[in-house]
Amino acid sequence: MTSLFGVALLYLTEHPGKSASSYGNCGQIQPVYKLVKDVPGSVDKNGICHCVVYLPSNLVPLKQLEQLLSTAQELMGKHEQELSRVSEYAHATEDQDNQVLEMNHALKFRNPTVLAASYESPAFNLLRLELEGAQELAAQLKAKGRVSAAGDLLYQLQSQVANASLTLKLLADSDQRSFHALRQEVDVLESRLSECEREKEKEEASRNSSPLLPPGSCAHGGLQKVSRPLVVQLNWRGFSYKAGAWGRDSATNSSSSLYWVAPLRIDGRYFDYYRLHKSYDDLVLLKNYEQWKMGYGDGSGNTVYKNFMYFNYYGTGEMAKVDLSSNSLVLRRPLPGATYNNRFSYAGVSWKDLDFAGDEKGLWVLYATEESKGNLVVSLLNPNTLEVEETWRTSQYKPALSGAFMACGVLYALRSLSTRQEEIFYAFDTTTGQEHHLSILLDKMLETLQSINYCPSDHKLYVYNDGYLVNYDLSFQTLKSRLPKPLVKRSSEAKAPPNAVKLNKSHRP
Template sequence: MRALFSVLYPVIAITVFGLYPSMTIGPKEGWQVYSSAQDADGRCICTVVAPEQNLCSRDAKGRQLRQLLEKVQNMSQSIEVLNLRTQRDFQYVMKMENQMKGLRTKFKQIEDDRKTIMARNFQELKEKMDELQPLIPVLEQYKTDAQLISSFKEEIRNLSMVLAAIQEEMGAYDYDELYQRVLRLDSRLRNCMGKLTCGKLMKITGPVTIKTSGTRFGAWMTDPQASQRNNRVWYMDSYTNSKIVREYKTMEDFVANAVSRTYNLPFKWEGTGHVVYNGSLYYNKYQSNIIVKYSFETGRVLAQRALEYSGFHNTYSYSWGGFSDIDVMTDELGMWLVYATNQNAGNIVIAQMDPDTLEVQKTWNTEYSKRNAGESFMICGTLYITNSHLTGAKVYYSYSTKTSSYEYTDIPFHNQYFHISMLDYNARERALYAWNNGHQVLFNVTLFHVIKTEDDS
């Protein structure tokens, strides 16, 4: 670098004349005076000389230097171009690497999804097989039923021929005898159809959310005894300290909150186990074991009766509490009461009740603790009990009043809003009405019908 510096910058020579003031020295050839200095007497002290400006340009080293500089500049430009290309190629490589990582992730996800789909399909097939398994004995029964129906068809055909003949030949047959045959056939047909009205609970689907309103606890219902044109809805918010019942003309009005009428009951209610049956409300009177029958038409109490030995006011409530000791229910066979007594060690008691007089006609003692039950409902004379009121609840236990026997079941249902405080079956709608944490919802039920012949009975 020192040599290069001496080439790049002209050499400046300083000649000092302090010792020889009278001596004048001129610059050598190729040099020129750059500067001079004098003392106070005008004597020259020093002279600075430098090469002529055009001297270096003619020098061979100068030419080499310029060539070297040009090469350096060319190399710098080449290095800059190479650097730009390298950066562009590096970005391209990085982009390709990211794409490769994305492809690996997608391939792994596709493989995982394929395994998940295969597992889900296998589970669906297994569930279908489980659903079809109970139908095998029924198919055997249908063989006998088909013969019975064929017999009915044949008898109807014969009667039709007889009636046609009567039109042509009056008096050929005894009319009273023929009429009795028709009545017997009609009775047998109705009896056969009656056997289809009840069944065993197989599945619960839903729920369908109808409305969101009220507090966490309450009850809502329709009348299973009403005609198909009568779709009134009744609404009772909270489980205690209230006497107000709201009525809606239709389900659409209920959703729109268009109240048609409000009733002020003579007594407060307790719990959420109320029902409307044949135009009257049945409920548990506050802080008592008394059942009240209230007529919506007259606005009066038609009957009230104490339920003997029954616990009340959270003595034997469901697992969620709420003074739910006494639960009034209805199904295809009439009206029922579900409660618990000290005599049955706090286990559930089922009672069949006369809806007119509120008199208990018969009772059944189960071995299921009332406090361990989430909720319960009756279908075709069988009580179904859930094992919880919270998420993960299922129908765990059933008790048949026809056979006075019980069995453990496993029928899940979706507790969508995590807390159920009312669950009642409506025989007309074939649905479960539920109050689920401030939401009014409906569950559909699937019943397994078994047609019994005279030989079976």
């Protein structure tokens, strides 16, 4: 007969009619009397019980087995306690993680060592040591044990302790990864903050070293940079009117604070209505305005100079002049050699054959001719008579440009880099007849700049960008840092070309 854990126990059965005390010859097995039951046997004539049992060869003493079972139960209880503590530590770690994230979100601690201290709690190390001790104890019991069932129990216990250790390691690794990721974010934010601080310092230093230019002044070395766009509002006719122009009076030291807005019809060509606002506040609030019907404008190349609006007369190569005080057409004059009807317009902007511009030097018109093979031509106009006073040819093909403007007698040309950025890449100085390459970036809200007007009174660009009214602040170089040297020397373009001669009223190009 084999009992639990493969151990066979020998015991006595009471003979009918006799008490247990009468079996004096069986005293050597009396200690196990209460542990055995119903083993078949026989009683001889002397009253001695005889039975036969078969015991395995790896017999373990009962006391050792009891001790092993007791130790195993104690270890199981300890293991359950450790698992409970793991859960508690996990909740505590999660709370610490949330606290660290909140601290980082509030930006109260900019030193990463403060964040690291939150994760250096001794809880992980203590729990790790306790689980390692449990693993060692299980290994020792496994080495001492010789019973198969107890061995199965120890195998299960050892596996559970190993799983608990792995869970703890994964939890610690996860927290470390979270901490490192958080630390990287903090480093990136600190780097950006430092960069912003440096840019702010540079901007303040630039402002202190380069005082603001007075209105109409050209005491500078050329354009240096353009500010980010300021979107004023959508044009008063709505989003469908994507083409048009707007701005202020571009005459030097103009006392007028008049703002004008001239959207074209939906076809992007016909200029029929415009509005005048007496102040910037009136423009923003769409109040106190005068609305006039034009009815004969062509394209978005118009500008305002000394309270007169200049534009391309519809369907012709003529220049037109309207008095804004009465909305009356006072002058029409053809521009010699200029192409029209969308022959050489800007890239992405149709019907802009004649592009008028005003600056500190006077009134200008930008256009192309068949003789120039589509390259941009610059002419200085007499604002009273619209006669051409002087003309320059450039090396830039007009349909490859996205726009141009004049500032202090220098032509600045733009090209599109993407749907959100332009580059002022070319300058032509009419004073010296020399051209230069630049790289000044200009951000834009939408893809196409339909018109660009410069105002000397505030050194701003007024841009009509796909129906939106946008302006930019211009910054100029000091006289110590002028424009770069000419890119190349040209016999007929870099220097004043043969037709770039000053003309009197009786001489035209």
